[in-house]
Amino acid sequence: MPASWTSGNQNGVDLHIDPSRRSATDLAAALRAAVRDGRLITGAALPSTRALGADLGIARGTVTAAYSQLAAEGYLVVRHGAPTRVADVQQLPQARLAPATHTSSGPTAGWTFTHNLLPGLPDVSAFPRDAWAASIRRALATAPHDTFGYPDRLGHPALRRALAAYLGRARGVLADPEHVVVGPGFTAMIALWARAVRSYGVTAVTVEDPFLPHLHRAVETAGIDVTGAPVDHDGVQVAAITTRGAVLTPAHQYPLGHTLAPTRRAALARRAAAHDMQILEDDYDGEFRFDRRPVGALQALAPDHITYGGTASKALAPGLRLAWMVVPQRLLPHIRDHAAAAGMPVPVIDQLALADILDTGAYDKQVRRMRGRYRARRDALVEAVAPLGYDPDGIAAGLHLLLPLGAGGEPAAAAAAKRHRLGIDLLGRHSITLPHPDGLLVGFGAPTDHAYPAALDALVAVLRAL
Numbered sequence: 001m002p003a004s005w006t007s008g009n010q011n012g013v014d015l016h017i018d019p020s021r022r023s024a025t026d027l028a029a030a031l032r033a034a035v036r037d038g039r040l041i042t043g044a045a046l047p048s049t050r051a052l053g054a055d056l057g058i059a060r061g062t063v064t065a066a067y068s069q070l071a072a073e074g075y076l077v078v079r080h081g082a083p084t085r086v087a088d089v090q091q092l093p094q095a096r097l098a099p100a101t102h103t104s105s106g107p108t109a110g111w112t113f114t115h116n117l118l119p120g121l122p123d124v125s126a127f128p129r130d131a132w133a134a135s136i137r138r139a140l141a142t143a144p145h146d147t148f149g150y151p152d153r154l155g156h157p158a159l160r161r162a163l164a165a166y167l168g169r170a171r172g173v174l175a176d177p178e179h180v181v182v183g184p185g186f187t188a189m190i191a192l193w194a195r196a197v198r199s200y201g202v203t204a205v206t207v208e209d210p211f212l213p214h215l216h217r218a219v220e221t222a223g224i225d226v227t228g229a230p231v232d233h234d235g236v237q238v239a240a241i242t243t244r245g246a247v248l249t250p251a252h253q254y255p256l257g258h259t260l261a262p263t264r265r266a267a268l269a270r271r272a273a274a275h276d277m278q279i280l281e282d283d284y285d286g287e288f289r290f291d292r293r294p295v296g297a298l299q300a301l302a303p304d305h306i307t308y309g310g311t312a313s314k315a316l317a318p319g320l321r322l323a324w325m326v327v328p329q330r331l332l333p334h335i336r337d338h339a340a341a342a343g344m345p346v347p348v349i350d351q352l353a354l355a356d357i358l359d360t361g362a363y364d365k366q367v368r369r370m371r372g373r374y375r376a377r378r379d380a381l382v383e384a385v386a387p388l389g390y391d392p393d394g395i396a397a398g399l400h401l402l403l404p405l406g407a408g409g410e411p412a413a414a415a416a417a418k419r420h421r422l423g424i425d426l427l428g429r430h431s432i433t434l435p436h437p438d439g440l441l442v443g444f445g446a447p448t449d450h451a452y453p454a455a456l457d458a459l460v461a462v463l464r465a466l
């Protein structure tokens with residue numbers, strides 16, 4: 001016999017709940033169907049979890065779990081101290097709703113999660129579809145016929161020009177279009193750089209310790225010895241870099257979140273010139289600094305020795321697989337030699353669309369829009385964890401932060417995150433050779449605005465469990 005929910009709302013809503021099936025999943029399915037059918041309309045206030053639990057004769061926690069699930073999917077808006085409401089989903093094509101669950105081959109391998117606080121991911125629901133579509137249309141309408149022939153392996157000249165102008169203006173990069181190369185994501189670019197410096201004669205590379213494991217493996221795959229250098233609050237310890245090659249994240253160390261101090265930047269530039277070094281600067285989220293103007297690229301201090309690397313994955317979307325490097329003159333022939341093996345060039349229409357979105361200012365507009373949004377999300381995260389005694393480390397920037405945990409905290413955090421269906425990352429797996437204190441890497445980019453409060457609730461529940 002179906003049960004009805006009529007409490008707290010002028011229009012009684014029949015949720016069609018079979019009394020023998022009263023799990024959070026069942027309740028979520030019933031509410032989802034009610035929203036889809038229009039029985040629950042946009043803006044409608046749902047009863048409190050306590051009231052609905054009592055109405056239906058189920059535990060309050062079951063209702064909370066169902067609400068969280070639907071908030072993560074974009075059906076409900078959960079706000080602290082206000083009623084949960086139906087989101088404006090009728091306007092959205094089904095394809096734009098966030099998937100119900102996520103699985104990952106990365107840090108959360110083996111667990112399915114609803115709340116996505118994995119670090120380094122942008123909010124892909126904010127991808128500027130209209131601007132991108134307009135850029136694609138303009139590219140198709142204006143490209144001469146020969147655009148569709150075999151393209152330059154290092155990138156279309158129009159995109160190389162647009163990137164040179166943008167990077168000079170926004171990141172202080174010394175960029176000649178001839179030195180700009182475009183490829184299918186930064187992960188492919190670092191593998192290409194490693195092959196190129198190997199043939200230039202660099203056999204050993206230092207990476208920051210901690211760093212992203214898949215990026216350091218990409219360097220090793222080129223037949224290069226990789227060692228780690230310690231990082232402190234002033235960024236990487238430059239004195240510990242004794243190899244001719246290095247991969248660094250000076251603007252926002254990944255994952256600790258510090259910026260490289262001015263004296264160390266200068267020391268590194270001097271050392272690079274003195275030892276004919278080749279350094280790759282990974283500027284993965286340099287546009288997103290919240291407390292001040294972003295520091296300029298390190299590359300400008302030693303452009304013959306530093307390759308600047310960037311990606312469209314944070315400001316636009318990782319699915320585009322578009323990234324770029326600005327390469328020193330002496331490395332360019334080696335880059336050209338290995339470009340085909342790195343999967344270059346990328347499809348020309350995508351390149352022309354990126355050139356257009358940069359040239360028309362739509363890219364800057366998107367960065368400004370998302371900077372404000374990510375800043376607000378970081379503030380909300382800091383505020384949510386403060387009462388539990390957590391004080392994030394690192395500068396106010398990017399799409400993630402680090403919450404230091406007590407000794408042995410990582411296994412407990414992983415177990416609690418799995419229970420609360422939360423995707424997060426752990427500092428420990430970023431170790432190259434040095435041990436690191438336990439820490440939780442929390443991203444605030446990935447969820448939709450609708451889903452973010454519920455994701456924060458899940459994080460707070462995980463931290464409470466520790």
Ligand SMILES: Cc1ncc(COP(=O)(O)O)c(C=O)c1O
Nearest residue numbers: 120185186187254284311313323
């Ligand atoms: C530190 C760092 N570098 C580079 C990248 C890779 O960017 P892409 O998506 O272009 O491969 C990421 C992505 O998360 C990152 O966190």
